[in-house]
Amino acid sequence: MTILNINNVVAGYKTANVLQGVSITLSESEIVSVVGRNGVGKSTLVKTIIGLLPARSGQIIFNEKDITSTKANNRAKSGIGYVPQGRGIFPDLTVQDNLRMGGLIGTKQKKLNFDSVFSYFPILKERLHQRGGTLSGGQQEMLAIARALINKPKLLLLDEPSDGVQPSIVEEIGKFLLKLKDTGEITVLLVEQNFDLLQTVSDRAYAMEKGTVSDTLTKEDLNNDETLAAYIAV
Amino acid sequence: METDALALSLTYQFGTNAAFLFLAALGLIVILGMMNIINLAHGELMMMGAYVATITHNQLGLPFPLAVIVSFFAVAVFGAILELLIVRRFYGRELGALVVTWGISLILGQGTLLVFGPFMPAIKIPGGSYSYGGFSYSAYWLILIAISIALIAGLYWLYRYTNYGLQARATMQNAEMAKALGVPTNRVYLLTFSLGAGLAGLSGALLAPTSTIAPFMGQQFVAPAFITVVVGGAANVISGAVGSSVLLSAIKTPIGMAYGAFLGTVALLIASLIIIRIMPDGISAAIQKLMDRRRTRKTK
Numbered sequence: 157m158t159i160l161n162i163n164n165v166v167a168g169y170k171t172a173n174v175l176q177g178v179s180i181t182l183s184e185s186e187i188v189s190v191v192g193r194n195g196v197g198k199s200t201l202v203k204t205i206i207g208l209l210p211a212r213s214g215q216i217i218f219n220e221k222d223i224t225s226t227k228a229n230n231r232a233k234s235g236i237g238y239v240p241q242g243r244g245i246f247p248d249l250t251v252q253d254n255l256r257m258g259g260l261i262g263t264k265q266k267k268l269n270f271d272s273v274f275s276y277f278p279i280l281k282e283r284l285h286q287r288g289g290t291l292s293g294g295q296q297e298m299l300a301i302a303r304a305l306i307n308k309p310k311l312l313l314l315d316e317p318s319d320g321v322q323p324s325i326v327e328e329i330g331k332f333l334l335k336l337k338d339t340g341e342i343t344v345l346l347v348e349q350n351f352d353l354l355q356t357v358s359d360r361a362y363a364m365e366k367g368t369v370s371d372t373l374t375k376e377d378l379n380n381d382e383t384l385a386a387y388i389a390v
Numbered sequence: 391m392e393t394d395a396l397a398l399s400l401t402y403q404f405g406t407n408a409a410f411l412f413l414a415a416l417g418l419i420v421i422l423g424m425m426n427i428i429n430l431a432h433g434e435l436m437m438m439g440a441y442v443a444t445i446t447h448n449q450l451g452l453p454f455p456l457a458v459i460v461s462f463f464a465v466a467v468f469g470a471i472l473e474l475l476i477v478r479r480f481y482g483r484e485l486g487a488l489v490v491t492w493g494i495s496l497i498l499g500q501g502t503l504l505v506f507g508p509f510m511p512a513i514k515i516p517g518g519s520y521s522y523g524g525f526s527y528s529a530y531w532l533i534l535i536a537i538s539i540a541l542i543a544g545l546y547w548l549y550r551y552t553n554y555g556l557q558a559r560a561t562m563q564n565a566e567m568a569k570a571l572g573v574p575t576n577r578v579y580l581l582t583f584s585l586g587a588g589l590a591g592l593s594g595a596l597l598a599p600t601s602t603i604a605p606f607m608g609q610q611f612v613a614p615a616f617i618t619v620v621v622g623g624a625a626n627v628i629s630g631a632v633g634s635s636v637l638l639s640a641i642k643t644p645i646g647m648a649y650g651a652f653l654g655t656v657a658l659l660i661a662s663l664i665i666i667r668i669m670p671d672g673i674s675a676a677i678q679k680l681m682d683r684r685r686t687r688k689t690k
């Protein structure tokens with residue numbers, strides 16, 4: 157079943173449109189990646205999906221509902237988790253309060269399932285009372301993922317989780333994504349430039365160029381370093 | 391015996407000075423400290439609270455405590471209207487917000503002068519006074535000290551333990567991310583500004599019996615309010631405001647007692663300059679650094 161359908165979307169900033177008619181489709185419990193050089197509009201696409209940027213034309217259908225003009229806070233409530241590039245941790249909130257923020261998304265005020273995210277990222281449990289801003293880059297990335305996950309979204313948007321993160325933690329994030337995939341409960345849209353991570357977790361990928369989808373890559377294409385390099389390297 | 395009386399009086403003076411600084415800063419803690427809006431209408435919001443209390447108490451005969459509560463809500467509603475109509479257009483534009491709140495302060499001051507004239511009959515100070523060992527103590531100031539402590543506890547609870555408090559702190563740190571986590575950030579800004587205005591009104595009402603009720607009475611609170619909030623810093627506005635009112639009062643009180651109120655105020659100003667020089671992000675940032683070091687050590 158299709159969980160996200162983006163149809164010919166145009167979006168961007170005050171100065172100019174960045175996305176010039178992007179169409180992508182994700183099916184349930186897939187991990188689909190978006191690759192492309194710096195500045196082609198990958199982050200812009202993710203922000204348009206969560207609703208931080210408005211779609212100036214085209215359509216966004218999530219879970220069979222048209223959310224094109226739904227506000228970001230309500231999209232989050234309807235089950236989209238967002239982990240921005242640069243992580244977006246609240247630096248002066250403790251790890252616990254950062255996680256609580258993720259848990260407030262749902263209108264239902266049931267007890268938060270901290271244990272479910274600690275099982276993926278046990279380090280967060282040790283750091284529970286530290287401020288988010290005092291964590292290392294990799295720990296912040298795990299916190300941002302855990303924060304998005306704690307409310308059990310149907311769709312997880314991950315924007316360059318390997319950016320500024322030490323290799324051992326990139327590997328850990330890869331293992332986490334594979335475990336997540338095994339649960340079959342969540343679909344992931346992964347923007348990434350790290351070959352290892354892309355090749356470990358992606359089922360397929362879209363390649364972007366100058367604000368449009370220029371190609372679709374199969375798992376075999378992704379596993380071929382040279383093919384992949386042609387889409388990412390400058 | 392005599393030193394006992396002196397120590398007691400010093401403690402009392404210290405308490406009143408700290409309570410005054412804290413109450414003067416109360417609304418600004420939220421509006422400048424949390425929202426980073428340089429609100430030059432702060433004094434006029436306090437004046438409004440004082441006027442609402444004076445009118446409801448002196449003319450409508452409401453008991454004073456009730457009049458104070460009415461002032462809180464009246465000014466909070468006024469603050470909400472200001473936010474919706476004007477202030478929300480100036481978020482992220484510090485200079486714009488500064489000019490527009492200055493304009494609001496002029497309109498409020500002159501408007502009050504026009505409608506109510508230059509003076510209002512004062513509110514009688516509730517409660518009597520005690521004397522001990524040659525020093526006298528006002529019951530009302532003792533109550534204000536107690537109320538300040540209760541307000542500190544209340545604000546701490548609000549921002550630490552409620553969902554609104556968590557969402558507000560998160561929104562002030564990263565509004566876009568908060569939105570992406572389901573927070574209706576416009577509503578958070580509205581509530582926060584309205585709460586800050588209401589608290590300014592509340593402290594204006596509480597301080598009304600100690601002051602002359604006049605259109606420009608708010609001015610006397612503006613400088614101490616800004617000093618308290620800036621010295622406190624934004625890392626944790628509540629601990630910052632508490633820390634700075636306590637510290638500044640600890641400097642002002644003994645010097646004021648020994649050399650007179652004027653030199654006490656001069657000492658306070660010099661101390662603020664020195665503190666801001668040593669801790670540019672305020673007392674709360676210094677406290678935070680200390681806590682970070684302790685917590686990080688514990689987990690290693």
Ligand SMILES: Nc1ncnc2c1ncn2[C@@H]1O[C@H](COP(=O)(O)OP(=O)(O)OP(=O)(O)O)[C@@H](O)[C@H]1O
Binds near residue numbers: 169170198
């Ligand atoms: N806030 C902004 N205002 C105006 N233009 C922006 C803004 N953010 C990004 N852009 C521009 O939009 C284009 C696409 O940026 P975007 O961040 O989507 O690229 P990206 O593919 O995510 O790049 P990277 O791999 O470096 O993260 C770039 O040309 C960038 O300069």
Ligand SMILES: [Mg+2]
Binds near residue numbers: 198199200241315316
């Ligand atoms: Mg990007």
